[in-house]
Amino acid sequence: MSLFRKMKRTKISDKTKPMTIPSKVVMDQNKIPDSLAETEEKIRGILGKNDDFLVKRFKIFGQFSAAIFYFSNLVNQDIINKDIIRPLMYVPEHLANREKTLKNLIEIIMEETLYHGQSKVEERLDELLTVLLRGETVIFIDGIKEGINISTREVEHRSVSQPETEQVILGPREGFIENIDSNIAMLRYRLPTADFQVRSMKIGRLTKSTVYYCYIKGIANETVVHEVEKRLSAIEIDAIMDAGYLEQFIEDNHFTPFPQIQSTERPDKTVANLAEGRVAILVDGSPFALLVPVVFNQFYQTTEDYSSRFLMGTFARFARMLALVFSLIFPSLYVSLIAFNPELLPTEFAVAVAGGRAGVPYPAVVEVLIIEISMEILREATVRLPRQVGGALSIVGVLVVGQAAVEAGLASPITVVVIALTTIGSFATPAYTAAFALRMLRFPIMILAGIFGLYGVMVGIILTFNHLLSLKSFGVPYMAPVSPEDKQGMKDVVTRSPLWWMSKRPDFLQTVNRTRHDQDDQNQ
Amino acid sequence: MEYPRNITTVQATTILISTIIGVGVLPLPLFAVQGGGTGAPLVTFAGIVLAASGLFILTILGIRHPQKTLISYSEDIVGKWIGRFFSIIVISFFLFLSGLAAREFGEVVVSAVLRETPLEITVIVMLLIACISVRYNINTFAYIHNFYVPAILAPGLIIVALSLKNANPLYLRPIMESNLTSMLKGMLTISALFQGSFIVTMIIPFMKNPRKAKKASFWSIFITGSFYLLIVIATVAVFGPEEIKQIFWPTLELARTTAVPGNILQRLDVIFLAVWVTAVFTTLFSSYYFTIFSIKQLCKLKDHRLLSFFIMPFVFFLAMMPQNILQLYGVIKLVGKAGLLITILYPGLLLMIDIFKSWRKKKRAAQQS
Numbered sequence: 001m002s003l004f005r006k007m008k009r010t011k012i013s014d015k016t017k018p019m020t021i022p023s024k025v026v027m028d029q030n031k032i033p034d035s036l037a038e039t040e041e042k043i044r045g046i047l048g049k050n051d052d053f054l055v056k057r058f059k060i061f062g063q064f065s066a067a068i069f070y071f072s073n074l075v076n077q078d079i080i081n082k083d084i085i086r087p088l089m090y091v092p093e094h095l096a097n098r099e100k101t102l103k104n105l106i107e108i109i110m111e112e113t114l115y116h117g118q119s120k121v122e123e124r125l126d127e128l129l130t131v132l133l134r135g136e137t138v139i140f141i142d143g144i145k146e147g148i149n150i151s152t153r154e155v156e157h158r159s160v161s162q163p164e165t166e167q168v169i170l171g172p173r174e175g176f177i178e179n180i181d182s183n184i185a186m187l188r189y190r191l192p193t194a195d196f197q198v199r200s201m202k203i204g205r206l207t208k209s210t211v212y213y214c215y216i217k218g219i220a221n222e223t224v225v226h227e228v229e230k231r232l233s234a235i236e237i238d239a240i241m242d243a244g245y246l247e248q249f250i251e252d253n254h255f256t257p258f259p260q261i262q263s264t265e266r267p268d269k270t271v272a273n274l275a276e277g278r279v280a281i282l283v284d285g286s287p288f289a290l291l292v293p294v295v296f297n298q299f300y301q302t303t304e305d306y307s308s309r310f311l312m313g314t315f316a317r318f319a320r321m322l323a324l325v326f327s328l329i330f331p332s333l334y335v336s337l338i339a340f341n342p343e344l345l346p347t348e349f350a351v352a353v354a355g356g357r358a359g360v361p362y363p364a365v366v367e368v369l370i371i372e373i374s375m376e377i378l379r380e381a382t383v384r385l386p387r388q389v390g391g392a393l394s395i396v397g398v399l400v401v402g403q404a405a406v407e408a409g410l411a412s413p414i415t416v417v418v419i420a421l422t423t424i425g426s427f428a429t430p431a432y433t434a435a436f437a438l439r440m441l442r443f444p445i446m447i448l449a450g451i452f453g454l455y456g457v458m459v460g461i462i463l464t465f466n467h468l469l470s471l472k473s474f475g476v477p478y479m480a481p482v483s484p485e486d487k488q489g490m491k492d493v494v495t496r497s498p499l500w501w502m503s504k505r506p507d508f509l510q511t512v513n514r515t516r517h518d519q520d521d522q523n524q
Numbered sequence: 525m526e527y528p529r530n531i532t533t534v535q536a537t538t539i540l541i542s543t544i545i546g547v548g549v550l551p552l553p554l555f556a557v558q559g560g561g562t563g564a565p566l567v568t569f570a571g572i573v574l575a576a577s578g579l580f581i582l583t584i585l586g587i588r589h590p591q592k593t594l595i596s597y598s599e600d601i602v603g604k605w606i607g608r609f610f611s612i613i614v615i616s617f618f619l620f621l622s623g624l625a626a627r628e629f630g631e632v633v634v635s636a637v638l639r640e641t642p643l644e645i646t647v648i649v650m651l652l653i654a655c656i657s658v659r660y661n662i663n664t665f666a667y668i669h670n671f672y673v674p675a676i677l678a679p680g681l682i683i684v685a686l687s688l689k690n691a692n693p694l695y696l697r698p699i700m701e702s703n704l705t706s707m708l709k710g711m712l713t714i715s716a717l718f719q720g721s722f723i724v725t726m727i728i729p730f731m732k733n734p735r736k737a738k739k740a741s742f743w744s745i746f747i748t749g750s751f752y753l754l755i756v757i758a759t760v761a762v763f764g765p766e767e768i769k770q771i772f773w774p775t776l777e778l779a780r781t782t783a784v785p786g787n788i789l790q791r792l793d794v795i796f797l798a799v800w801v802t803a804v805f806t807t808l809f810s811s812y813y814f815t816i817f818s819i820k821q822l823c824k825l826k827d828h829r830l831l832s833f834f835i836m837p838f839v840f841f842l843a844m845m846p847q848n849i850l851q852l853y854g855v856i857k858l859v860g861k862a863g864l865l866i867t868i869l870y871p872g873l874l875l876m877i878d879i880f881k882s883w884r885k886k887k888r889a890a891q892q893s
Contacts, residue, residue: 454794455637455649455801458801459649463657466653466656469667469668469671477663482671483667484667485532
């Protein structure tokens with residue numbers, strides 16, 4: 001299917017590539033030397049000077065010389081002491097009379113001695129070094145060319161709490177954290193089905209971040225999954241700090257203000273989208289999950305819509321849509337009405353507005369632009385404020401922009417009201433990235449309104465909509481289910497129809513299984 | 525570049541509706557009344573029937589050649605050079621149409637809304653949005669029309685509904701005036717307003733199910749026809765035929781006299797015009813897209829995007845050629861009548877030749893077997 005455009009590959013300059021382990025080891029041969037001293041020297045040579053890298057020598061069963069290697073800050077020291085070193089040093093009773101030689105030592109250790117569920121024997125040095133750097137423990141025995149690697153990773157992470165960017169009143173309060181294993185656990189316990197697939201890959205030369213992409217087999221369209229895989233493997237970068245980095249590499253169109261991938265911190269939202277047929281991408285180190293493919297009307301929907309009763313959900317959605325429309329065109333409408341067509345307003349109101357604007361020296365569009373720009377600066381400033389100063393400064397901002405500017409003659413009171421409503425409207429949009437897009441588009445439309453009035457606003461709106469209609473996210477048209485019309489999808493666009501009406505999955509995702517629920521499936 | 529066949533029947537219907545309903549709606553009652561006086565609704569109806577038959581011919585032709593547009597299959601039917609010659613005529617006709625539509629709307633905007641803006645600016649702005657939008661592929665073309673159709677139909681219907689309280693049904697009688705020649709001329713002029721339906725020849729190759737194009741054509745003519753008829757009836761009932769003969773854009777006047785109950789908003793014509801920009805845009809978009817796409821097919825180019833900015837100066841030149849609005853309407857009527865030959869007669873001829881050819885082929889095949 002030629003629905004997907006070719007992705008541009010971004011290459012980092014080869015001259016500055018850091019030395020990765022495989023390249024170092026390949027130079028030296030990937031084998032573990034027989035002698036323990038040689039192994040230790042080799043490993044220390046590759047890893048360089050690390051004061052948190054510990055090597056403890058001991059004797060297994062009192063006979064065999066061995067050493068255990070680990071990074072002290074990444075491991076759970078208790079497990080190492082109790083479950084690894086202790087059973088190895090202390091001969092257990094059932095082995096007292098067994099003959100232990102180098103040949104059967106590995107087998108005895110792995111199958112009868114170690115108290116650990118995740119342990120493996122590995123003979124490649126590069127693999128052992130990679131896992132060592134992730135926090136696992138490696139045991140080398142003098143005279144044996146294999147190493148035992150045991151999972152002992154324990155890193156500090158924050159506790160699961162309500163995500164700050166997506167707060168709800170009715171609904172679960174769990175949010176993803178940076179540790180990807182906890183995130184996958186949160187998804188798995190909500191989807192205890194064999195069809196839930198989790199595939200992984202490692203991206204990032206330095207960070208080697210684990211990236212998991214999950215989908216539900218039998219619901220998600222295989223083409224989308226393949227496309228996700230293809231785009232993720234094409235990424236070449238040295239460090240992935242956050243899921244946002246991935247988003248920038250795999251999106252369809254880099255030059256549009258509108259996001260084509262949704263990111264969320266909530267596991268319940270992720271699971272709901274997985275159940276509709278989307279693919280979720282998670283990165284180690286980032287609490288955000290990316291959901292693809294995406295359509296525009298997802299940006300004003302929240303999980304709360306679905307947790308509440310359908311009338312509540314519908315009403316809240318109307319309010320949000322209105323806020324969205326406001327945040328885009330309200331200042332432009334104000335400018336065009338005041339500057340070009342005051343006859344549209346009721347007479348008393350028009351007179352009051354004109355009176356308010358009497359002292360302002362500039363035309364309406366300049367005044368609106370000045371206040372808008374100061375509002376944007378204010379908004380950026382408040383994001384970075386520490387909590388203690390934040391409250392006071394927002395009051396100062398309101399007073400300065402609102403009262404003082406009006407009194408100084410820089411703005412009229414009605415302008416401040418309009419801009420305030422616009423800003424509040426943009427906060428009402430649940431998706432931060434989409435709200436940002438509309439915030440940005442406000443300015444060209446305002447300028448068009450200043451030049452051409454209402455005609456200019458319409459021209460701006462037409463251009464915006466045409467652009468939206470031409471976007472695609474992983475092959476799905478961005479304005480589905482409004483534009484390629486889809487009756488099932490329409491039930492969820494403006495109104496949030498009752499859950500029992502929405503029995504089929506939306507058409508635009510081209511899912512394998514189209515029905516959400518069926519009377520016969522009750523007992524599954 | 526081949527695109528997958530993705531246009532559904534509903535999308536085809538909406539493409540036709542939004543293409544046909546354009547700036548022609550504004551002077552429509554004037555043309556109808558000039559033709560028939562109080563018999564304007566009947567004249568409109570006759571015009572609709574003529575346009576419907578033209579569209580029917582085009583649809584049947586398109587269904588007989590579901591993989592090709594008119595430019596390609598006209599070469600098959602009448603031979604390469606004659607086909608190309610007539611295709612060039614069709615393309616230049618639509619070029620003219622795009623220019624005139626932009627100019628007409630520019631005139632409306634300058635006289636009703638932006639009185640001090642030079643005409644060139646409004647025309648250029650309209651052409652620029654068309655230019656930028658023509659660069660998308662045909663699926664986006666369908667989505668755009670699909671999206672704007674409610675925005676086009678709704679204001680017209682709302683205006684009609686709200687204006688009926690001022691209606692005087694006496695203005696609609698007698699149903700037919702005796703001057704038959706002027707009725708015929710009016711019918712032709714009104715039928716010319718439906719010329720946008722020619723775009724069906726470009727749509728059929730990309731439809732999921734080309735056989736259903738007949739249904740799409742029927743519904744689109746039905747909806748646009750009823751829309752036009754309603755507007756004519758409402759305008760004539762509110763103003764009366766003599767008054768309308770004095771007004772260039774009666775539909776706009778209708779919007780102006782309508783008031784939202786409670787006087788929340790007065791002078792609705794500005795809002796009407798603002799929303800009407802979408803209708804004009806879709807019409808202009810369609811005709812310009814048809815022009816560019818056909819040139820691409822005629823010259824066997826790979827991509828139509830380069831042409832969009834290249835052809836724009838020609839369209840602008842054609843748009844600015846009439847010196848004033850009276851000349852503009854003279855040109856529009858002339859071009860409209862010429863267009864009827866091109867959009868109804870030529871496809872009719874093609875269809876007859878095509879049927880004749882396939883009948884001969886069947887006869888020959890029957891003789892050989």
